[in-house]
Amino acid sequence: MSSKVRRAGLALFAATLALAGAAYGVTRAPAANAAVQLTGPQLVADMGAGWNLGNQLEANANGIPSETAWGNPVITQGLIDRVKASGFKTIRIPVSYLGKIGAAPNYTVDSAWLTRIQEVVNYAYNSGLYVLINMHGDGYKSVGGSWLICDASDQTTIKAKYQKVWQQVATKFASYNDHLIFESMNEEFDGQYGNPTQPCYSNIVAYNQIFVDTVRKTGGTNASRWLLVPGWNTNIEYTTGSYGFSLPTDTNRSSSIPSGEQRIMISVHYYDPWDFNGQEDGNITQWGAAATNPAKKSTWGQEDYMDSTLKKMYDTFVTKGYPFFVGEYGSVDKTSADPANNTYRANFAKALVATAKKYGGATAYWDNGYNGQYGFGLFNRSNNTVTQQGIINAIITAVGSTPPSSPPVSPSPSRTSASPSPSRSASSPAGTGACKVVNAVSAWNTGLTNNITITNTGTTAINAWNLVFTLPAGQAITGGWSATYSPASGTVTATNVSYNGTLAPGASTTIGYQATHTGNAGAPTGFKLNGSTCS
Incomplete structure (x- = not known):
């Protein structure tokens, strides 16, 4: 070609x-x-x-x-x-x-x-x-x-x-x-x-x-x-x-x-x-x-x-x-x-x-x-999301493997091997500086992925965090990466994992999840990082 x-x-x-x-x-x-x-x-x-x-x-x-x-x-x-x-x-x-x-x-x-x-x-x-x-x-x-x-x-x-x-x-x-x-x-x-x-x-x-x-x-x-x-x-x-x-x-x-x-x-x-x-x-x-x-x-x-x-x-x-x-x-x-x-x-x-x-x-x-x-x-190479899951599933199945139901992404460039299962940070959330959140939703049929970029726009470091947000009605998280998520629907709390718990002033981290939806593939709303409302 x-x-x-x-x-x-x-x-x-x-x-x-x-x-x-x-x-x-x-x-x-x-x-x-x-x-x-x-x-x-x-x-x-x-x-x-x-x-x-x-x-x-x-x-x-x-x-x-x-x-x-x-x-x-x-x-x-x-x-x-x-x-x-x-x-x-x-x-x-x-x-x-x-x-x-x-x-x-x-x-x-x-x-x-x-x-x-x-x-x-x-x-x-x-x-x-x-x-x-x-x-x-x-x-x-x-x-x-x-x-x-x-x-x-x-x-x-x-x-x-x-x-x-x-x-x-x-x-x-x-x-x-x-x-x-x-x-x-x-x-x-x-x-x-x-x-x-x-x-x-x-x-x-x-x-x-x-x-x-x-x-x-x-x-x-x-x-x-x-x-x-x-x-x-x-x-x-x-x-x-x-x-x-x-x-x-x-x-x-x-x-x-x-x-x-x-x-x-x-x-x-x-x-x-x-x-x-x-x-x-x-x-x-x-x-x-x-x-x-x-x-x-x-x-x-x-x-x-x-x-x-x-x-x-x-x-x-x-x-x-x-x-x-x-x-x-x-x-x-x-x-x-x-x-x-x-x-x-x-x-x-x-x-x-x-x-x-x-x-x-x-x-x-x-x-x-x-x-x-x-x-x-x-x-999508701009936000690292899947756009053709059906074709990927066909390819992975054809070689005799099972497609991952919820593929995680390792966020740290220094990690050079398969990422272990995310675990909660041992630290308690601390630091409530200003924050900004950007969604990147990619939807298909009855499913979607969303990568959420969190930026500390304050002047002090955030050491350990949880991010609270509300999913649109009809959405339910089926799996996620770079954070733990609970519950799967409604108002969700995403808690940092061991390698992304600290956000210096100006620093960002990206987390994400896959979810099902019943016709509304919109982005979540009402973001609060350690209790502070994010822009």
Whole structure:
């Protein structure tokens, strides 16, 4: 899928948004635990459900990478916590380098950009998730500043630049365990849809070989790390068929890898049928055997096609010890044309994930951060709330897991492991300075989530607190995070937990809950913090 299509509406914002700031905060060290080397089948099973942090680190403005250039906010630990709490175990983080690469012969990558990449990787990696990073927009002819062009004339320069960039990235992450996976590139092809051309495909194969050799030679865990390589445009037919793809050799890998095992995965994407999954109109809104309106259903690309297509990956690669990874799949929101569309989007996601699992592959849903007409978003990245619980449930169920009934969010950036169950602070509420409260409600059908940001606007610290508020009639809290809640309806008291009980002057904390409602999804009212009325 092209970069332009993948933006799904966010491009409207690109012209008016400035580059992200240069200051990104302190980078945490990688988790110290060593991961046991896994075989291909073990790896796929352990990766579970995957999700893409799309339109962020691969976004750019005039060829300069910027995580806010395509309309998304700055990435936070809170977002990653929400994704993990929703049941995902793997996060793919697309990355562009473009204008952040210096001149020949060293092609030095901007140190602040590498630091920011590492910081975002750490948000997920230090939480125990699998993380995949790639070279994403550098190979699109439609992207300003792109250079990894397989049919360009000066391949000697391109290959030298490619080698130097991956050498720097691999060195940066050489101490990270096998929960970090490198992907050589993204949808690399000559930009023309149709049968692959030569020698363009030969150059793609050469890039993959340079990538594997370069990463392995940097040593550390890189010598045994799982690596991910694509064929022509990550297309399954052009990767499994006789069109020019060949696997890279892996002669520089660690001797610790058993001779009969591989450490290379194959990258593919799946958006078939495109008229349902990506075409921005309201004509085809249903998919699969459960579709009720033949006029709204594509004439191809249903369950049987999906099964036979993914089976090609099994026959060609998995039987030889190479697992595959569907690094992107998903469907845009067409509920404006068909209110039932989300049901079919969930059905498609569930079928794709289950079929890939059946044939030895892992998956990652494409989320571009855009919610609304023709968006792929599952989460609101501005307030870290779920927007498509039904699709998430379908994905988590398809990998054989149970979706959390009330996913918590760890609010503390310093927490690097699964959060323990919240407990009441041992302290008694003290300090009644002025306060401000902001609600962020996201509702669906008969449910909602609300994140409440509490700010101490007074001049003295608040040490331990409780927040009293009144829910609208018909609402009942079913679960919450970052506070304890009692009772579930009516006038509720939220009491701080151990890690957010102190609010210095000007400091804020965010708590939240999920609730059911009977038609009124409004925000609570009448907030009082330790007895003081909040604005």
